Amino acid sequence: MHLLLGTQTALIVSKNISEIRQARWADPALSWGLVPTMGALHAGHISLAERAAAENDKSCATIFVNPTQFAPTDDLDKYPRTLERDLEMLDAAGIDMVFTPTPAVMYPDGFGTRVLVDGVTARLEGEHRPGHFDGVTQVVSKLFNIVQPNRAYFGQKDAQQTVVLKKLVRDLNFNLDLIVCPTVREPDGLAMSSRNRYLSAEERQRATVLYQSLSQAAKMIEDGERDGETVRQMIANTVNTTPHAELIYASVASALDLSELDRISGNILISLAVLVGDTRLIDNFMIDDIKP
Amino acid sequence: MHLLLGTQTALIVSKNISEIRQARWADPALSWGLVPTMGALHAGHISLAERAAAENDKSCATIFVNPTQFAPTDDLDKYPRTLERDLEMLDAAGIDMVFTPTPAVMYPDGFGTRVLVDGVTARLEGEHRPGHFDGVTQVVSKLFNIVQPNRAYFGQKDAQQTVVLKKLVRDLNFNLDLIVCPTVREPDGLAMSSRNRYLSAEERQRATVLYQSLSQAAKMIEDGERDGETVRQMIANTVNTTPHAELIYASVASALDLSELDRISGNILISLAVLVGDTRLIDNFMIDDIKP
Numbered sequence: 001m002h003l004l005l006g007t008q009t010a011l012i013v014s015k016n017i018s019e020i021r022q023a024r025w026a027d028p029a030l031s032w033g034l035v036p037t038m039g040a041l042h043a044g045h046i047s048l049a050e051r052a053a054a055e056n057d058k059s060c061a062t063i064f065v066n067p068t069q070f071a072p073t074d075d076l077d078k079y080p081r082t083l084e085r086d087l088e089m090l091d092a093a094g095i096d097m098v099f100t101p102t103p104a105v106m107y108p109d110g111f112g113t114r115v116l117v118d119g120v121t122a123r124l125e126g127e128h129r130p131g132h133f134d135g136v137t138q139v140v141s142k143l144f145n146i147v148q149p150n151r152a153y154f155g156q157k158d159a160q161q162t163v164v165l166k167k168l169v170r171d172l173n174f175n176l177d178l179i180v181c182p183t184v185r186e187p188d189g190l191a192m193s194s195r196n197r198y199l200s201a202e203e204r205q206r207a208t209v210l211y212q213s214l215s216q217a218a219k220m221i222e223d224g225e226r227d228g229e230t231v232r233q234m235i236a237n238t239v240n241t242t243p244h245a246e247l248i249y250a251s252v253a254s255a256l257d258l259s260e261l262d263r264i265s266g267n268i269l270i271s272l273a274v275l276v277g278d279t280r281l282i283d284n285f286m287i288d289d290i291k292p
Numbered sequence: 293m294h295l296l297l298g299t300q301t302a303l304i305v306s307k308n309i310s311e312i313r314q315a316r317w318a319d320p321a322l323s324w325g326l327v328p329t330m331g332a333l334h335a336g337h338i339s340l341a342e343r344a345a346a347e348n349d350k351s352c353a354t355i356f357v358n359p360t361q362f363a364p365t366d367d368l369d370k371y372p373r374t375l376e377r378d379l380e381m382l383d384a385a386g387i388d389m390v391f392t393p394t395p396a397v398m399y400p401d402g403f404g405t406r407v408l409v410d411g412v413t414a415r416l417e418g419e420h421r422p423g424h425f426d427g428v429t430q431v432v433s434k435l436f437n438i439v440q441p442n443r444a445y446f447g448q449k450d451a452q453q454t455v456v457l458k459k460l461v462r463d464l465n466f467n468l469d470l471i472v473c474p475t476v477r478e479p480d481g482l483a484m485s486s487r488n489r490y491l492s493a494e495e496r497q498r499a500t501v502l503y504q505s506l507s508q509a510a511k512m513i514e515d516g517e518r519d520g521e522t523v524r525q526m527i528a529n530t531v532n533t534t535p536h537a538e539l540i541y542a543s544v545a546s547a548l549d550l551s552e553l554d555r556i557s558g559n560i561l562i563s564l565a566v567l568v569g570d571t572r573l574i575d576n577f578m579i580d581d582i583k584p
Contacts, residue, residue, distance in 0.1 A: 017465065021467060028320040028321055029320055029321070110459075111463050112409065112410035112411050112459070112463065113407070113408065113409045113410065113429075113459065113460060113463035113464055114406075114407070114408045114410070115405070115406070115407055115408075115464070116405065116406045116407075116408065117404065117405045118404035118405065118406070119404050137405075141464055142463075142464055142465045145464055145465040145466050145467060146465045146467075148440070148467060167402075167404070167405065168405060170400075171403050171404065171405035171434075172405055172407070172433055172434055172437055173309065173434045173437040173438045174437050175313060175437060175438075175440060
């Protein structure tokens with residue numbers, strides 16, 4: 001399918017792997033950027049798309065709500081689908097091609113291969129969403145092989161995902177650069193997320209507690225606090241005294257292997273997951289070069 | 293490293309992934325064939341190399357005795373290494389490049405990613421060598437990503453491996469054709485294998501029992517036998533009445549999913565594993581389109 005939208009050139013949209021490959025390899029000398037998404041796009045995704053379009057000869061986004069990274073209790077069925085608007089936004093961002101497979105294209109009858117990154121998948125999101133990262137590494141491996149990009153773009157908002165995928169790329173020797181782009185935020189600091197649209201007006205206001213507690217943690221550390229548990233406790237108290245908010249975890253960890261820090265130093269990842277009403281939100285700050 | 297051997301053009305030999313990639317992508321319009329090996333090359337490997345050289349613009353062989361596909365009780369340490377002779381043979385076969393990594397290049401500190409094909413790995417070799425195919429799919433995924441070939445060549449002698457790798461390629465969408473080449477045999481029928489050199493003169497003579505029992509099984513089926521267990525029993529009796537030979541398994545299975553057949557029909561794989569002295573040998577026949 002070729003869509004003629006706002007721009008001068010046609011956006012290629014296909015759920016067919018052969019068609020995607022044909023376009024990808026039409027000129028093997030061209031470089032390609034890849035932006036994997038689950039659709040329901042927001043300004044965070046678009047920042048990835050714009051960067052992919054700018055840094056490569058050609059760029060491909062994928063829209064696929066991957067069932068294997070959702071647990072039975074997760075929000076797979078209600079995950080928002082906004083395909084037409086997504087395609088317009090990607091076209092406007094300069095994307096050349098969009099891969100929109102069905103589950104049957106990605107997981108045909110008889111499918112049964114797993115890609116498991118050990119270690120860094122066990123903590124934080126991995127601990128609270130068992131099997132989540134196994135689904136992520138499985139589908140991302142497939143997307144890497146289908147598009148064979150030179151560069152792939154992911155958001156810092158899913159901090160642990162970027163750590164897991166960097167390990168995947170290194171361990172399995174995928175021939176691409178994995179590029180992590182900054183979290184895009186609403187004016188009040190809330191990180192952009194497709195799940196924000198689940199929030200009621202009241203919950204939306206309270207959801208700023210993630211950004212506020214991260215900012216407070218960064219300030220504490222800037223002011224000299226070096227005890228990890230003290231910072232985690234502050235985050236927990238800040239979240240749990242907020243109406244409609246319930247802490248799932250608060251972490252002050254090594255940015256390298258995501259192990260929790262007793263003493264804060266070096267490159268760190270402060271992260272948290274919070275249930276705001278029924279909606280599960282995550283956010284994080286990376287801080288580099290903290291003196292012991 | 294560039295070796296000038298018997299032929300006019302230099303054979304590129306490198307243990308360095310960046311060097312391999314640089315040569316692979318020097319001209320992105322050229323097609324590449326890949327022949328993964330563990331070295332100790334024989335006429336079977338060379339038939340793969342010659343076909344890869346003939347069917348592609350360029351061809352790459354790899355020589356790596358992959359530790360992750362050997363169990364602690366396997367023959368990793370004594371597995372034969374004959375690098376100089378291997379390089380001469382590959383050069384003569386028309387191969388352009390040989391990747392000869394060390395274990396540290398393939399599995400650097402902090403490595404921890406697994407690639408698991410489910411189902412077809414559980415039977416036959418997988419049942420008797422737990423973890424073997426997990427090591428194979430792990431290393432082959434890495435080699436596919438390092439070389440990014442258009443075609444990859446494997447021998448029919450490792451029949452189950454070809455079934456497992458076809459599933460790997462399909463499930464993870466590796467962008468290549470997997471090509472299975474016929475088993476090359478000694479004049480008396482013994483399948484070429486790097487492990488044949490372990491055999492004493494007496495054992496070497498007795499090792500023909502694999503080919504003989506397979507031939508006998510094929511004859512039985514041609515003559516109308518359709519009971520799977522009868523054929524398996526014949527193979528077991530033939531092997532176990534041979535001095536120095538001990539049956540590990542005899543299988544008459546569906547070629548598709550490797551499940552054992554009660555009634556023989558369709559496309560089948562007859563396979564066996566035998567201990568000849570201390571040496572573990574395997575062999576198989578594929579027979580297509582058997583009428584019920």
